[in-house]
Amino acid sequence: xxxxxxxxxxxxxxEGRLHTVRLRVNGRTVExxxxxxxLLVDFLxxxxxxxxxxxxxxxxxxxxCTVHWNGEPVRSCxxxxxxxxxxxxxxxxxxASETGELHPVQRAFIEHHALQCGFCTPGIIMxxxxxxxxxxxxxxxxxxEALGDHLCRCTxxxxxxxxxxxxxxxxxxSVTPDPTAGRGDRSALPVQHQSR
Amino acid sequence: xxxxxxxxxxxxxxxxxxxxxxxxxxxxxxLAGGQSLIPAMNMxxxxxxxxxxxxxxxxxTGLDCGDGFLEIGSMVRQQSxxxxxxxxxxxxxxxxxxxxxxxxxxxxxGTVGGSIAHADPAAELPAVMLALGARYEIGSSAGTRWVDHxxxxxxxxxxxxxxxxxxxxxxxxxxDPRAGWSFLExxxxxxxxxxxxxxxxxxxxxxxxxADPRIVVFGGEPxxxxxxxxxxLLEGQKPSEAVxxxxxxxxxxxxxxxxxxxxxxxxxxxxxGVLAERACREAVARARSRx
Numbered sequence: 001x002x003x004x005x006x007x008x009x010x011x012x013x014x015e016g017r018l019h020t021v022r023l024r025v026n027g028r029t030v031e032x033x034x035x036x037x038x039l040l041v042d043f044l045x046x047x048x049x050x051x052x053x054x055x056x057x058x059x060x061x062x063x064x065c066t067v068h069w070n071g072e073p074v075r076s077c078x079x080x081x082x083x084x085x086x087x088x089x090x091x092x093x094x095x096a097s098e099t100g101e102l103h104p105v106q107r108a109f110i111e112h113h114a115l116q117c118g119f120c121t122p123g124i125i126m127x128x129x130x131x132x133x134x135x136x137x138x139x140x141x142x143x144x145e146a147l148g149d150h151l152c153r154c155t156x157x158x159x160x161x162x163x164x165x166x167x168x169x170x171x172x173x174s175v176t177p178d179p180t181a182g183r184g185d186r187s188a189l190p191v192q193h194q195s196r
Numbered sequence: 197x198x199x200x201x202x203x204x205x206x207x208x209x210x211x212x213x214x215x216x217x218x219x220x221x222x223x224x225x226x227l228a229g230g231q232s233l234i235p236a237m238n239m240x241x242x243x244x245x246x247x248x249x250x251x252x253x254x255x256x257t258g259l260d261c262g263d264g265f266l267e268i269g270s271m272v273r274q275q276s277x278x279x280x281x282x283x284x285x286x287x288x289x290x291x292x293x294x295x296x297x298x299x300x301x302x303x304x305x306g307t308v309g310g311s312i313a314h315a316d317p318a319a320e321l322p323a324v325m326l327a328l329g330a331r332y333e334i335g336s337s338a339g340t341r342w343v344d345h346x347x348x349x350x351x352x353x354x355x356x357x358x359x360x361x362x363x364x365x366x367x368x369x370x371x372d373p374r375a376g377w378s379f380l381e382x383x384x385x386x387x388x389x390x391x392x393x394x395x396x397x398x399x400x401x402x403x404x405x406x407a408d409p410r411i412v413v414f415g416g417e418p419x420x421x422x423x424x425x426x427x428x429l430l431e432g433q434k435p436s437e438a439v440x441x442x443x444x445x446x447x448x449x450x451x452x453x454x455x456x457x458x459x460x461x462x463x464x465x466x467x468x469g470v471l472a473e474r475a476c477r478e479a480v481a482r483a484r485s486r487x
Contacts, residue, residue, distance in 0.1 A: 017203065035201070036202060036203070036204035037237075039238070058197070059235040059239070060301070061387070063299075063301065066301055069304065069305075074302075075305075078234045078235060079230060080204070082249075083227075083251065085206075127301070148386030148387055149300055
């Protein structure tokens with residue numbers, strides 16, 4: 001069997017069995033023992049301290065939890081951390097460059113006031129960073145279709161569309177988050193717990 | 197909410213999957229892409245005590261059309277189907293339908309087999325598989341068997357799978373390159389579940405009459421089904437406006453959906469008829485435009 005048993009004081013009460021998961025997050029390999037019911041989004045937020053990814057609906061509809069899994073945008077609320085064993089996960093924390101230079105999508109969001117509370121924003125940015133990396137000049141329809149995969153309760157979407165249009169109109173060399181760049185900025189990296 | 201606790205297994209061979217299902221029976225649930233199962237578990241609408249993850253099982257991810265039939269392993273991700281050039285060229289109806297499944301982000305993880313085995317009445321893939329005449333291979337420790345779609349999908353969220361069985365692959369007959377097809381779906385917003393959808397697949401003969409029409413409506417009935425009343429009106433007929441109007445009326449009469457929140461059954465029936473008419477018109481146009 002593929003599972004490995006780990007017994008320590010953190011075993012889940014009913015099942016008594018944690019699973020070791022080993023994956024890369026924002027360019028760094030992490031290995032943790034997790035309860036299989038731990039969602040990937042909660043693993044990122046609570047086990048790794050990467051709280052930029054948000055939990056909205058837990059049904060895959062709102063998009064606030066969107067991250068990249070092996071380079072593709074996915075709903076991290078619809079995966080268990082154990083399923084991500086061996087995967088390469090990228091989160092909002094590495095979209096800006098190592099030196100803090102904002103991604104064109106992020107800059108456009110600020111210029112066009114495309115966020116208010118900001119809860120939906122990281123998810124939208126993850127989807128749009130991926131879109132522009134593969135399609136630097138998407139049509140209005142393509143942008144709207146991609147935005148349709150996200151819910152925003154604050155802005156009414158118009159300023160988000162303005163921001164995205166501005167990026168489409170000024171295609172820059174495709175910028176993808178580069179999780180493998182060595183980062184001095186430790187806030188982008190998974191929190192390293194003390195080893196037991 | 198968060199899912200209730202469960203034991204998790206990630207076997208690498210079908211034999212091991214069968215052992216687990218034989219041992220745990222009804223307590224075990226297969227985990228495919230998780231895009232339908234995990235939301236249900238997050239809401240605790242489902243709380244299986246055992247999950248058997250199929251992601252690493254050998255032999256379930258093939259996508260092949262070597263013998264003219266399209267063979268789709270049950271664990272093929274919806275996005276793989278969406279991006280496959282052979283599918284786009286030779287099964288355009290399927291390629292069009294899969295773009296409507298969930299959201300782009302859920303299609304990365306969601307699987308073709310998982311969607312069909314989940315058997316949501318409003319799902320796109322079961323409806324298209326019905327129209328295309330797909331057959332399914334099912335496996336267990338007792339061996340394998342093949343069934344057609346109407347045998348496989350029984351009712352809402354209910355399939356012919358016994359508790360120890362696994363959907364292994366889907367086999368789709370070739371689409372006639374001269375066939376006309378259409379896929380239309382009516383829903384509140386992008387990515388939402390279909391309120392009502394219609395699949396049309398037909399041939400147009402040399403003489404301009406319709407042959408082998410398949411009209412599938414899906415949404416508010418327990419499962420997608422072919423509207424034989426509408427098909428009978430089309431068979432052997434020229435697709436005049438009068439005939440298409442009759443198709444609309446026949447579908448409105450014959451399709452009996454449950455009402456949705458804030459949406460009456462009468463409205464859904466009306467839309468079903470309109471979609472059927474439009475889908476037929478579109479299918480005929482496509483058939484005529486083929487070389």
